[in-house]
Amino acid sequence: MKKISSTLFVLLFRVFGIIVLIIGIRLIGAGIYNYIDEHNQQDWISTTAYVVDITSEYSSSSRKRPSHVRFDITYQYEVDGKEYSDILHNRDKALGLGTPVNIKYDPDMPSDSTDILKPSVHNLIVFLVCGLLIGTAGFFLSGAWALIRKLRRRGKPEEG
Numbered sequence: 001m002k003k004i005s006s007t008l009f010v011l012l013f014r015v016f017g018i019i020v021l022i023i024g025i026r027l028i029g030a031g032i033y034n035y036i037d038e039h040n041q042q043d044w045i046s047t048t049a050y051v052v053d054i055t056s057e058y059s060s061s062s063r064k065r066p067s068h069v070r071f072d073i074t075y076q077y078e079v080d081g082k083e084y085s086d087i088l089h090n091r092d093k094a095l096g097l098g099t100p101v102n103i104k105y106d107p108d109m110p111s112d113s114t115d116i117l118k119p120s121v122h123n124l125i126v127f128l129v130c131g132l133l134i135g136t137a138g139f140f141l142s143g144a145w146a147l148i149r150k151l152r153r154r155g156k157p158e159e160g
Contacts, residue, residue, distance in 0.1 A: 010143075017141025024135025031127020038119035044104035046117065049077035051099045052085065075101045079110040086113045 053074035058067050073088040073095055095101070106112040139145060
């Protein structure tokens with residue numbers, strides 16, 4: 001019975017390690033994808049949009065953390081006489097109605113816009129470092145390192 005529970009524990013530990021490894025790889029991929037996406041928007045056209053609506057959402061509070069308000073800010077801009085709008089999701093601060101917002105829009109599809117005006121190297125580094133740390137922990141927790149060491153030992157000729 002003790003052998004079964006020990007084997008089950010090791011199996012669950014390995015599965016947990018694989019999940020952590022996948023999360024680390026996913027973080028690295030997301031950071032690279034976001035940076036490339038932001039880089040591909042460099043030729044978008046800058047303009048000024050104006051806040052037309054604000055909605056708020058309260059996060060649940062706990063004893064240790066007070067409730068927190070997040071805002072979705074709808075802005076509107078004009079391209080070639082046609083009006084477009086988009087939303088800045090999940091922001092910490094509300095902006096007043098009519099407040100100008102610097103944005104960029106896709107000249108080929110003006111309905112696509114962003115308030116990210118240049119690629120963020122800082123965000124890329126954060127995603128890469130966090131992904132690398134989490135992925136490394138997952139690599140060791142999954143038993144991959146132990147398996148590699150075991151296979152390397154098996155391939156070496158015995159000293160005698």
